[in-house]
Structures are given as C-alpha cells and as structure tokens.
Amino acid sequence: MRVAAVQHDIVWEDREANFGRLGPQVGRAAAAGAELVLLTETFSTGFSMTPGIGEPEGGPSAQFLAAQAAEHGVWVGGSCPEIAGDGDLPYNSFVLAGPDGTTHRYRKLHPFTHGGEHERFRAGEGPVTVEIGGLRVTPFVCYDLRFADIFWRAAPDTDLYVVVANWPAARRLHWQTLLQARAIENQAYVVGCNRVGTAGDGTEHAGDSRVVSPMGELLATAAGAETLVLADVDPAEVAATRDRFRFLPDRRG
Numbered sequence: 001m002r003v004a005a006v007q008h009d010i011v012w013e014d015r016e017a018n019f020g021r022l023g024p025q026v027g028r029a030a031a032a033g034a035e036l037v038l039l040t041e042t043f044s045t046g047f048s049m050t051p052g053i054g055e056p057e058g059g060p061s062a063q064f065l066a067a068q069a070a071e072h073g074v075w076v077g078g079s080c081p082e083i084a085g086d087g088d089l090p091y092n093s094f095v096l097a098g099p100d101g102t103t104h105r106y107r108k109l110h111p112f113t114h115g116g117e118h119e120r121f122r123a124g125e126g127p128v129t130v131e132i133g134g135l136r137v138t139p140f141v142c143y144d145l146r147f148a149d150i151f152w153r154a155a156p157d158t159d160l161y162v163v164v165a166n167w168p169a170a171r172r173l174h175w176q177t178l179l180q181a182r183a184i185e186n187q188a189y190v191v192g193c194n195r196v197g198t199a200g201d202g203t204e205h206a207g208d209s210r211v212v213s214p215m216g217e218l219l220a221t222a223a224g225a226e227t228l229v230l231a232d233v234d235p236a237e238v239a240a241t242r243d244r245f246r247f248l249p250d251r252r253g
Contacts, residue, residue, distance in 0.1 A: 002230060003231055007193065010040070010197065030072035062103065106128040127140075148182070160188060161190045184216040215241060
C-alpha cells in the first residue's frame with residue numbers, strides 16, 4: 001500500500017482556508033497512487049488553545065475528510081478538536097475517513113501538559129487499530145510519541161503506526177529519533193506527518209515528515225517545505241521482520 005504524508009502549513013484558526021488549501025494536496029497524493037493520505041495534527045485550526053475552538057463530533061473537519069475520501073477513493077486522516085459525550089472540552093481526535101463512508105476515531109491519550117493542552121483538551125482512553133486492505137494501522141498524535149508503552153501495547157496488532165503532529169522545530173531531533181526508535185523496537189512501519197510554518201502562537205515547525213521501515217530505515221523524508229512524502233508499505237515485510245528477528249516475544253511488561 002502506498003502511504004502519503006501531506007507536510008503542510010496551517011492557516012491559524014481558519015477552517016475554510018485550510019480546507020481550500022488542503023483539498024488539492026489530497027488530490028495530488030491520490031494521483032500519485034496513495035491509498036492512505038495523512039494530514040497533520042489539528043490540520044484545520046492549528047494547535048490552538050482558544051476557548052471554543054472545538055467542533056461537534058462529525059463537524060466540518062470530519063466532513064472535509066469524509067468528502068475527500070469519497071471524492072478520491074482513498075483513506076484520509078488527520079486530527080481536529082472534537083467535542084463528544086458530556087464534557088465541554090474537546091478531544092484532540094484523529095479522524096480516519098474511508099472511501100466506503102466509514103469513519104474511525106482515535107483520541108489523543110496524552111495531552112501536552114508542557115503547552116497547557118491538558119487544560120483545554122480531554123484525554124482519550126486507549127489505542128485504536130484499523131485494518132485497511134490487510135494493513136493494520138494504529139494512529140497516534142504528536143506528544144503520544146514520547147510514551148513507548150502505548151506503542152508496545154498495540155504492537156502485536158500493528159503493521160503501521162501513524163503519528164500526526166505539530167512538533168516544534170526546537171525539538172526536531174527528538175521527533176526524528178523517536179520515530180525511528182518506535183519502528184525499531186516494535187518492528188513495524190512508522191509514518192510521521194508534521195506541519196511546517198509558524199503557528200499563531202509563534203511556534204516554528206520544521207516538518208521532517210518521514211516513513212520508517214520495520215528495521216528503522218528511512219524510506220522517505222522531507223525537510224521544511226510543504227510537500228508530499230510517499231512510500232510503499234507491506235504487511236508481509238512486517239511479518240517477515242518479526243519472524244527473522246523474534247524480539248517481541250521476549251518483551252516483558
């Protein structure tokens with residue numbers, strides 16, 4: 001399966017502007033043969049803490065993803081602030097829309113307390129794995145990348161980890177290193193999709209989106225400009241790597 005990470009800038013707190021910019025980029029990814037197209041964390045608003053930034057579950061951002069999936073016949077995912085249940089605070093919700101009209105959600109488990117996200121967003125409850133054409137995909141969001149235990153927990157049922165982010169340029173080495181570490185220790189593909197540009201709060205983002213193989217090799221990378229990162233992933237390669245190097249059965253805890 002071909003996977004595309006759309007490395008893009010974000011217009012601060014302007015959903016319609018972002019939909020207008022990102023629609024053609026999803027189309028280019030689909031034209032390049034991608035079956036799974038990823039946008040960044042909070043692709044439609046930026047990583048905003050503004051009160052009231054949340055939208056209803058199934059709101060405009062989820063509708064945009066579903067429309068793109070239907071139009072191009074591909075899976076499309078990215079995160080957005082969604083309010084669900086009995087709380088006033090939104091989740092940082094990764095929404096994955098399929099070309100068949102189905103929608104799956106993973107809610108970010110670890111709000112970024114260093115940046116105050118825990119005061120404006122609710123935490124999710126657990127990992128979610130979605131099977132796409134025989135490929136088992138487990139999404140995470142940005143700060144989740146620092147917590148190896150949730151990747152470990154999902155490893156037996158995962159061929160490809162997805163990490164969408166607004167990861168700051170000041171800690172880009174951490175982003176690069178942890179993406180490769182998660183691939184190596186879990187013997188699975190990892191795709192990191194990070195934004196570029198300057199956020200409304202002044203935070204700089206360097207992109208560095210990439211696809212990492214189950215052996216930790218960089219299959220595709222990007223620097224600091226808007227671009228597509230494309231790579232082919234194969235669940236058979238995950239199975240073969242885990243059979244050749246039987247490390248996961250030795251894991252404790």
